[in-house]
Amino acid sequence: MKALILSGGQGTRLRPLTYSIAKQLVPVANKPILHFVIEDIINAGITDIGVIIAPETGEEIKKSITNAGFPAKFTFILQEKPLGLAHAVKVAKDYLEDDDFIMYLGDNLINSGIKEFVEEYKENRYDATILLKEVQDPTRFGVAVVDENFKVQRLIEKPKEPPSNLALVGIYIFSPKIFSAIDRIKPSWRGELEITDAIQELINQGGMVKAHKITGWWLDTGKKDDLLEANRVVLDDLIQRDIRGKIDEQTKINGRVVIEGGAEIENSIIRGPAVIGKNTKVKNSFIGSYTSIGNNCLVENSAIEFSVILDHSEIIGVERLDESLIGRKTRVIKDGSVNKAVKLMIGDDAEVRL
Known part of the structure; x- marks a missing residue:
């Protein structure tokens, strides 16, 4: 079995950040989302991996994967x-040939992992397997109708009147039969070949499509709030206390906090779950729960909570930075004296004075 990761697209919902970084490389808990996807696939025993890339971000995706040294x-x-x-x-x-394959959207995360679904697929030789998750607003998603045995009967893309609350998670397992189904469909009103149409065509031709309902979290990190929520969930679920940086006597570390090598913390409070990246300096500051600060950053005389700060950024004199996503090489400096919380989404190479 092979894997196909979709890492194209323009990431318009995460602009301005994605003008200069691929959406799949935006980090949660200081690790690119795409790297979580790759680790999940390798953990399922799949080491032959195809990656769909776009002209705008393809080289950055290649570099990130190559430098990570994955055993695949x-x-x-x-x-x-x-x-x-x-x-x-x-x-x-041409890459997939006649192999079964798992298709995984590069900006999706699930906590259960795919290993058990891959093994079950191999045992039963379905034509396709899809993952589903109960959601509160099915009109935002592709929705599945299943029978009592979770055999898929019908798929509807973003229905106005949803027949169920089972949304398609961006993870699928296909046999080579999917290619003939794709050949028989036409572009949707968006001008795109929809995977839901292809799976429906597979069903129409008598194919066996099995569904699995996941019960753990599923995170689609396509928007700022979704990404901050993904950061919160991953920190809450996966982070264990690991202090490798330098901490002075005045600093207090509470809870599950990761401080990576080369980091220096002076006269500050770090409240977990939180991650402080390599060679980052934190002085006279408060770093609150669900915050990830990247490598080579400077935080001074500031309070940050529920935020993601990317590499090489500086936060100076900000009384409270909350629910914010800050791009690489960005400086946020507060010169005034007014005490107000600040909520920001800033792309790379910016400077903000408040």
Whole structure:
């Protein structure tokens, strides 16, 4: 079995941040989202991995994966234009050949992992397997109708009147039969080849499509608030206390906090779960729960909570920075004296004075 990770797209919902970084490389808990996806796939025993890339961000994706040193073989496949998930599968046909494969959207995370679903698929040889999650607002998602045995009967993309609350998670397992189904569908009103249409065509032709309902968390990190929530959940679920940096006697560390090597903390309070990256300096500051601060940052005379700060950024004199996403090489400096919370989403290479 092979894997196909979709790491194309323009990340418009995360702009301005994604003008200069691929959305799949935005970190949660100081690790790119894409790296969590790759680790999940390798943990399921799949080491032959294709990665769909876009012209705008492809080289950055390649560099990130190559430098990480994953124990897997990677093939990078260019999708010239974002013409749909089914189109991405079609573009990858020469790579996938006649193998079964798992398709995983590169900005999705699930806490249960895919290993058990892959093993169950191999045992039963379905034509496809999809993962579903109960959601409060099914109109925002592709929705599935299943029978009592969780055999998929019908798929509807973003229905106005949802027949169920079971949304499609961005993880699928396919047999090679999906290619003939894709060949029989036409572009949607968006001009894209939709994977939901392809799966429905597979069902129409008598294919066996099995669904699994996941009960743990599922995170689609396509928007700022979703990404901050992903950071919160991952920190809450995965972080254990690990102090490798330098801490002075005045500093207090409470709870599950990771302070990476080369970091220096002076006269500050760090309240977990939180992560402080390599070579980052924190002085006279409060770092609250659910905060990830990247590598080579400076935080001075500031309070930060429920935020993600990317590498090489500086936060100076900000009384309270809350629910914020700050890009790389960005400086946020407060010169005034008014005490007010600040909520920001700032792209790379910026400077903000408050």
